[in-house]
Amino acid sequence: MNEYEHEPVRGLPELLPDGENLLWQGQPRWRSLALRVFHVRSIGVYFSLLVAVHLASQLLQGEQAGAALLSTGWQLGLVALALGILSLLAYLYARATIYTLTDRRLVMRIGVAVPMMINIPWETIESADLRDFRDGTGDIALTPVPGKRLSYWALWPNVRPWRYARVQPMLRGIPDAQEVARLLAGAVAATAQAEVPTLQTRSRGRPRTDNAPAPRGGSVVAAS
Numbered sequence: 001m002n003e004y005e006h007e008p009v010r011g012l013p014e015l016l017p018d019g020e021n022l023l024w025q026g027q028p029r030w031r032s033l034a035l036r037v038f039h040v041r042s043i044g045v046y047f048s049l050l051v052a053v054h055l056a057s058q059l060l061q062g063e064q065a066g067a068a069l070l071s072t073g074w075q076l077g078l079v080a081l082a083l084g085i086l087s088l089l090a091y092l093y094a095r096a097t098i099y100t101l102t103d104r105r106l107v108m109r110i111g112v113a114v115p116m117m118i119n120i121p122w123e124t125i126e127s128a129d130l131r132d133f134r135d136g137t138g139d140i141a142l143t144p145v146p147g148k149r150l151s152y153w154a155l156w157p158n159v160r161p162w163r164y165a166r167v168q169p170m171l172r173g174i175p176d177a178q179e180v181a182r183l184l185a186g187a188v189a190a191t192a193q194a195e196v197p198t199l200q201t202r203s204r205g206r207p208r209t210d211n212a213p214a215p216r217g218g219s220v221v222a223a224s
Contacts (some may be wrong), residue, residue, distance in 0.1 A: 007129060011098030011109045011137065013117045023183050024101040030087075030171025032137045035091075037157045047079045075188045099171050101177040101180070102152035103187045106142070108169065110158050117153065120169060121187040124148050129160075129168075130181045138177025 008015050011025055036038045051072050058068035092112050100107040106125075108118040126145045132138030138206055141160040145149065150167040162166035174180055 007109075011100045012107055016102060021103045022100065023103060023187060024099075024180060026099055026174050026180070028094045028097055028099075028171075028173035029135075029137050029175065030091040030173075032133070032135065033157065034087050034090035035096050036133075036139075037172065038090050040083055040086050040090070043086065044079065044083050047075075047082070048224065051075050094173070097158065097165055099174065101183060101187060103190060106169070106171075106184075108155075110155070116154070118169070120144075125188060128181060128184060130177060132177050137173045137175055138181075139170055139172050140174070140177055140181050141168045143168050 007013065016022060054075065055068055057070045058071060059065065063071075096110065096112045096115060098109040100109070105122060106120040110116060110118065120142065124144055125142050127143045129141045129142075129143070130138060143166070145165075150169060152164055152167045154157070155167065155169055158170055158172055160170045171177070171180065
């Protein structure tokens, strides 16, 4: 884990060593982070219901409609401000994050206030869990081999929620996640030693055909 200072190659702390090949680079979509990390939709619905209940209570107590609407106006303003802040955070985190897959490792460039690089060699990964969504994005959670310790809070939000004992790094909100998972599994299988378990990729969500297009938002080189 290295503090980010300079990028000779976008998303990487240094040039790739000889023999290491870039397979894919991409970033999360900020709208996906807003919905599934910062829960903008759920929070908006919750506070809107609270405002509606308050408005109904005012009307039932005999308050004039105009006065009741005026009294809830500042509450709606606060709701809009809160949702705007959360959306801005999602945008900043998405813009600061770059995922890089090579045939030897995953490199995460993450962090807004304190950018850093995290290297995860494929031989330290036991399995991957894929979940895709209707908006065309998906999450890929990586399960490290037993004994591999990672910091939950250093990785957040690029981490599977509520997995504290065995922290699972996660590629969040990436386009065409099934294709990225295929590249990931191929890279692990190609570089794994005999004593390292083969990566198992579990897929949840919408089915995909085998002739899926290459991931949007990143470049792909087929693994040999």
